[in-house]
Amino acid sequence: MMSMFERKIGKQIGILLILTAIWGVIHFMIKGGILNPYYELNLILIGINIILAVSLNLINGFNGQFSIGHAGFMAVGAYGAAMITIKAHLPFAIALLVGALLAAVCGILVGLPTLRLRGDYLAIATLGFGEIIRGLIVNIDYIGGAYGLSGIPKLANWTWIFWLTVLTVLVISNFINSTHGRATISIRENEIAAEAMGINTTKYKVMAFTIGSLFAGLAGGLHAHYFYTIQPNTFNFLKSFDILVMVVLGGQGSITGSIIAAIALTILSASLQKLAALRLVIYALLLIVVMLFRPQGLMGTKEFSFNMFSKKSKDKEGKQHGTAIGQ
Amino acid sequence: MEVFLQQLINGISLGSIYALIALGYTMVYGIVQLINFAHGDVYMVGAYLGFFATAILGWSFLPALLMSMVVCAILGMVIEKLAYTPLRNAPRIAALITAIGVSLFLEYGMMLLVSPQVRTFPQVLTEVQYKLFGSLVITNRQIIILVVTVALMLLLQYIVHKTKIGKAMRAVSHDKQAAQLMGINVNNTISATFAIGSALAAAAGVLVGIYYNAINPLMGIMPGLKAFVAAVLGGIGIIPGAMTGGFLLGIVEAMVSGYGKSLYRDPVAFVILIIILIVKPAGLFGKNVREKV
Numbered sequence: 324m325m326s327m328f329e330r331k332i333g334k335q336i337g338i339l340l341i342l343t344a345i346w347g348v349i350h351f352m353i354k355g356g357i358l359n360p361y362y363e364l365n366l367i368l369i370g371i372n373i374i375l376a377v378s379l380n381l382i383n384g385f386n387g388q389f390s391i392g393h394a395g396f397m398a399v400g401a402y403g404a405a406m407i408t409i410k411a412h413l414p415f416a417i418a419l420l421v422g423a424l425l426a427a428v429c430g431i432l433v434g435l436p437t438l439r440l441r442g443d444y445l446a447i448a449t450l451g452f453g454e455i456i457r458g459l460i461v462n463i464d465y466i467g468g469a470y471g472l473s474g475i476p477k478l479a480n481w482t483w484i485f486w487l488t489v490l491t492v493l494v495i496s497n498f499i500n501s502t503h504g505r506a507t508i509s510i511r512e513n514e515i516a517a518e519a520m521g522i523n524t525t526k527y528k529v530m531a532f533t534i535g536s537l538f539a540g541l542a543g544g545l546h547a548h549y550f551y552t553i554q555p556n557t558f559n560f561l562k563s564f565d566i567l568v569m570v571v572l573g574g575q576g577s578i579t580g581s582i583i584a585a586i587a588l589t590i591l592s593a594s595l596q597k598l599a600a601l602r603l604v605i606y607a608l609l610l611i612v613v614m615l616f617r618p619q620g621l622m623g624t625k626e627f628s629f630n631m632f633s634k635k636s637k638d639k640e641g642k643q644h645g646t647a648i649g650q
Numbered sequence: 651m652e653v654f655l656q657q658l659i660n661g662i663s664l665g666s667i668y669a670l671i672a673l674g675y676t677m678v679y680g681i682v683q684l685i686n687f688a689h690g691d692v693y694m695v696g697a698y699l700g701f702f703a704t705a706i707l708g709w710s711f712l713p714a715l716l717m718s719m720v721v722c723a724i725l726g727m728v729i730e731k732l733a734y735t736p737l738r739n740a741p742r743i744a745a746l747i748t749a750i751g752v753s754l755f756l757e758y759g760m761m762l763l764v765s766p767q768v769r770t771f772p773q774v775l776t777e778v779q780y781k782l783f784g785s786l787v788i789t790n791r792q793i794i795i796l797v798v799t800v801a802l803m804l805l806l807q808y809i810v811h812k813t814k815i816g817k818a819m820r821a822v823s824h825d826k827q828a829a830q831l832m833g834i835n836v837n838n839t840i841s842a843t844f845a846i847g848s849a850l851a852a853a854a855g856v857l858v859g860i861y862y863n864a865i866n867p868l869m870g871i872m873p874g875l876k877a878f879v880a881a882v883l884g885g886i887g888i889i890p891g892a893m894t895g896g897f898l899l900g901i902v903e904a905m906v907s908g909y910g911k912s913l914y915r916d917p918v919a920f921v922i923l924i925i926i927l928i929v930k931p932a933g934l935f936g937k938n939v940r941e942k943v
Binding site: 437439451560564602603 | 913
């Protein structure tokens with residue numbers, strides 16, 4: 324009989340193989356021209372949206388803080404990374420890293436003062452910060468001002484986006500399953516009780532917020548280097564809202580939920596592209612209906628896994644995940 | 651000094667609009683603790699109803715204003731019944747997300763209905779400019795905005811403090827359960843609050859149409875957010891606070907634009923919001939309430 328450790332390693336190698344297979348098949352389909360650029364575009368969008376949704380889920384779902392300014396951090400990452408490649412001519416990886424770190428720094432700056440606020444007030448403060456970031460970008464002519472920044476080299480491709488999406492999901496799910504992650508979740512369950520147990524709530528709130536912002540910045544950098552141009556208006560309240568919808572529909576507190584929702588909504592929105600206004604009406608109705616009939620979202624706080632089907636691990640799962648999400 | 655006084659006049663007009671919208675936010679928040687994100691869009695619907703009445707039906711200003719207020723009051727009650735009542739006992743975040751959903755629905759539903767193009771409001775009131783102290787300009791539209799706003803605020807104060815429904819509203823916002831035990835119909839009271847708030851937003855919408863002459867389906871987003879800032883500034887849930895906050899925000903914005911930094915107008919409003927939230931989250935008129943465990 325294999326030991327627990329060996330089984331785990333085996334499982335992870337299996338997952339890695341499956342991921343490599345998915346990447347390889349799609350990579351060669353794109354290279355070979357079987358998937359036309361339209362499908363490629365949507366695959367790229369799915370990747371970026373997964374990064375955004377999973378990172379926002381860390382803040383909203385797992386930490387229970389309600390942020391609706393995620394697009395602001397994405398904007399910081401996008402502009403930061405674009406400036407590095409355009410003005411400094413440094414490699415793409417460094418640009419992405421700088422963009423993400425800049426967004427993380429903004430996350431700390433925003434998080435430290437505002438995370439003392441709760442619920443609605445925090446929501447409106449993050450919304451305010453998202454708008455302030457956008458307002459500042461509009462006013463800085465060096466980075467293009469209101470017209471946006473163009474001429475960004477197209478460095479992002481399927482390979483970059485696929486593996487960075489995998490990295491994001493891996494980092495965030497490992498974070499959640501770590502000691503720090505448990506502390507983060509305990510704040511969502513009951514902040515006062517968490518504090519009474521000796522958890523430094525401010526520290527963990529800022530930590531979750533910073534990690535979330537970091538990956539939002541990464542998504543921004545990828546976005547900028549796939550679409551050549553970025554405009555301040557791309558990162559407005561509606562973008563934040565789009566990301567929020569994915570998190571809420573997927574289930575606040577479920578990474579697999581966010582991934583499923585990001586894939587489903589990107590496909591839905593691509594297929595409704597021609598009906599610009601109707602797309603958002605459908606979005607809005609979907610959101611209202613889900614909130615009225617299933618406020619916990621598609622997956623709630625549960626994770627989808629193939630182990631779900633075997634009874635033994637299901638019990639384990641039940642123990643790991645606490646009660647339903649609270650306010 | 652001249653620029654200052656001129657911008658003060660402009661700021662008061664703009665502030666009246668913010669104050670009217672902020673009143674709805676603050677009343678609704680006071681009674682159900684919900685940030686009604688759809689409120690800015692009720693204001694937009696109000697502006698379109700005003701447009702419909704004046705441009706298509708050819709009505710004059712006052713009937714158009716009243717019609718718009720009545721229809722929006724009904725709209726407010728319908729939104730509350732369909733979207734918010736079922737969630738009254740759900741987590742607050744669920745209600746907040748629903749509110750964002752309703753907001754988007756109104757925006758893009760309106761866009762489907764009337765197309766996204768900007769509409770020009772008919773000139774129901776010919777503009778007359780009055781000169782004050784030599785070089786200051788005040789228009790009759792600005793005067794009308796201020797008069798209508800002050801009249802509506804006085805009416806609101808009368809309703810809240812002197813009538814039975816006002817007393818019920820104050821009681822429900824103080825303690826919902828105790829109010830219910832005293833025989834107050836909480837559901838009707840909440841409906842009435844939404845109706846009054848929405849009617850005020852509709853009035854603001856019609857006034858804005860007359861003042862700026864242009865309306866579009868997304869016009870409610872920014873003023874809605876800023877009116878919320880105004881409500882927070884004055885202390886959310888406090889009616890005089892919302893009025894003061896609205897006027898203050900309008901004046902600050904006019905000053906920022908007047909001194910040549912009009913692109914900084916939007917960020918400044920949000921910077922004010924953040925400062926208030928950090929320094930005095932209860933707002934200018936609010937009292938700090940300790941959270942009970």
